[in-house]
Amino acid sequence: MTGTAALAISGLSYAYGTRTVLKDVGLTVPQGGFAVLLGPNGAGKTTLFSLITQLFAFRKGSIFIHGVDVSKHPLAALGLIGVVFQQPTLDLDLTIDQNLKYHAALHGMPGKVAKDRIAQALERVDLTAERATVVRKLSGGQRRRVEIGRALIHNPRFLLLDEPTVGLDIASRKSILTHVRALCRDTGLGVLWATHLLDEVEGDDHLIVLDKGEVKAAGSVDQVILASGTQNLGAAFSSLVGS
Amino acid sequence: MTPVQYLRCLLGIVVREGLRFTHQRERFISSLVRPLLWLVIFAAGFRNVLGVSMIEPYDTYVLYEVFITPGLIAMIQLFNGMQSSLSMVYDREMGSMRTLLISPFPRWWLLFSKLLAGVAVSVVQVYVFLIVSYLLLDISMPPMGYVYLLPALFLTGLMLGAMGLVLSSFIKQLENFAGVMNFVIFPLFFTSTALYPLWRMKDANPWLADICAVNPFTHAVELIRFALYERLNVEALAVVVGTFLVLMAAAVWGYDPSIGFLQRKGDA
Numbered sequence: 001m002t003g004t005a006a007l008a009i010s011g012l013s014y015a016y017g018t019r020t021v022l023k024d025v026g027l028t029v030p031q032g033g034f035a036v037l038l039g040p041n042g043a044g045k046t047t048l049f050s051l052i053t054q055l056f057a058f059r060k061g062s063i064f065i066h067g068v069d070v071s072k073h074p075l076a077a078l079g080l081i082g083v084v085f086q087q088p089t090l091d092l093d094l095t096i097d098q099n100l101k102y103h104a105a106l107h108g109m110p111g112k113v114a115k116d117r118i119a120q121a122l123e124r125v126d127l128t129a130e131r132a133t134v135v136r137k138l139s140g141g142q143r144r145r146v147e148i149g150r151a152l153i154h155n156p157r158f159l160l161l162d163e164p165t166v167g168l169d170i171a172s173r174k175s176i177l178t179h180v181r182a183l184c185r186d187t188g189l190g191v192l193w194a195t196h197l198l199d200e201v202e203g204d205d206h207l208i209v210l211d212k213g214e215v216k217a218a219g220s221v222d223q224v225i226l227a228s229g230t231q232n233l234g235a236a237f238s239s240l241v242g243s
Numbered sequence: 244m245t246p247v248q249y250l251r252c253l254l255g256i257v258v259r260e261g262l263r264f265t266h267q268r269e270r271f272i273s274s275l276v277r278p279l280l281w282l283v284i285f286a287a288g289f290r291n292v293l294g295v296s297m298i299e300p301y302d303t304y305v306l307y308e309v310f311i312t313p314g315l316i317a318m319i320q321l322f323n324g325m326q327s328s329l330s331m332v333y334d335r336e337m338g339s340m341r342t343l344l345i346s347p348f349p350r351w352w353l354l355f356s357k358l359l360a361g362v363a364v365s366v367v368q369v370y371v372f373l374i375v376s377y378l379l380l381d382i383s384m385p386p387m388g389y390v391y392l393l394p395a396l397f398l399t400g401l402m403l404g405a406m407g408l409v410l411s412s413f414i415k416q417l418e419n420f421a422g423v424m425n426f427v428i429f430p431l432f433f434t435s436t437a438l439y440p441l442w443r444m445k446d447a448n449p450w451l452a453d454i455c456a457v458n459p460f461t462h463a464v465e466l467i468r469f470a471l472y473e474r475l476n477v478e479a480l481a482v483v484v485g486t487f488l489v490l491m492a493a494a495v496w497g498y499d500p501s502i503g504f505l506q507r508k509g510d511a
Binding site for chain 1: 346
């Protein structure tokens with residue numbers, strides 16, 4: 001499983017001091033699959049992302065990305081993933097182009113390759129005309145699209161998105177979600193999409209429900225509904241997270 | 244990753260720091276005005292009170308404003324180091340630090356690149372200060388001194404920048420930064436040879452002179468002072484390089500995900 005899955009986590013636990021935030025977490029995202037990590041605020045989603053991206057180090061459990069052990073080969077693993085954090089991370093005073101060039105440099109990309117990849121990324125997120133625009137002048141939805149484009153510049157094999165639609169209007173949310181789903185379908189990119197919004201889940205997604213640091217259910221949407229003994233996803237989610 | 248890729252990463256970080264600096268015009272102006280104020284107001288007032296006798300590396304008696312110029316150069320770098328550290332804390336709070344830390348290069352290289360980028364900015368500030376002080380106040384050094392100054396500036400800049408990096412790894416929030424001004428910048432500056440030679444300190448207060456003699460900032464000032472007069476102060480060089488290595492190791496430790504600040508605070 002660890003050799004073939006885009007992401008394979010097992011037995012992962014983590015605590016801030018004495019406060020446990022993740023308990024024996026295990027989950028798998030298949031290659032080219034779109035997985036939704038669904039959980040209320042404070043469930044441990046962001047901590048999980050921080051462990052996958054090595055911002056925090058873990059002592060218990062294992063994380064494999066395309067078969068690469070994150071704790072043994074953290075840099076190789078980081079090269080395989082693209083990340084969109086919940087908090088905006090663009091430099092507001094720089095242009096889109098400058099922000100993207102900075103990212104390309106952080107991956108050691110030669111100038112010519114960076115130029116081509118940036119052009120591709122901007123085309124993909126439909127922001128080619130705005131490339132010389134300072135980020136501060138962009139709307140929230142446009143900034144998110146830049147961040148998604150940026151996460152793809154180094155051709156990652158696995159994309160992590162931590163509540164990327166937070167603070168966006170309905171139209172922008174829908175457009176970003178549609179875009180990432182298309183990416184997953186067209187390019188075979190594995191995606192882990194963290195959210196607390198039920199309406200971002202679709203019927204054929206791989207679903208992982210996380211609450212209070214524990215995986216409450218995982219599988220196809222139908223499997224999760226069936227296992228919870230309810231009729232629909234809303235009811236299943238409520239029963240799983242006890243709200 | 245190949246050495247060329249390491250260099251591309253370094254260059255990208257330097258370019259970004261340079262671009263950010265050009266957007267912060269106030270930072271540039273204040274970095275220039277601060278030492279000039281010291282030169283114009285402080286030095287003019289004190290030149291008649293504080294005579295400076297002939298000490299190394301000077302071949303003759305020098306005016307007080309000439310004496311304090313190396314100290315003011317080090318001050319520019321000290322403020323710049325603290326400013327970079329402030330921007331690290333800001334980046335952390337605003338989230339852009341994560342972009343840097345998830346790059347597939349070793350963390351020590353990312354931190355070193357960040358440091359070097361800050362030093363490059365401070366070197367530009369220093370040379371502009373020297374040009375302005377020459378044009379306005381006719382303060383000049385031997386021509387080759389300006390060339391020898393460059394490597395000295397890189398070393399002192401690295402040491403002072405590493406100090407800022409260490410601080411940024413321990414400062415929890417942006418608001419705590421004001422304390423740094425009071426408890427780091429001013430004590431370092433005033434207990435050094437930036438404003439008075441060591442022998443004068445000894446006359447005034449022997450224990451203050453002892454503090455001054457071990458203060459790494461003193462050695463940064465002296466390395467710069469000697470370089471400006473085409474001389475190498477070996478002791479100052481050893482202290483500056485040694486202090487840099489210790490501080491850099493502390494900064495790498497501070498930013499290590501398994502032991503450093505990110506882990507302790509549950510905040511990245």
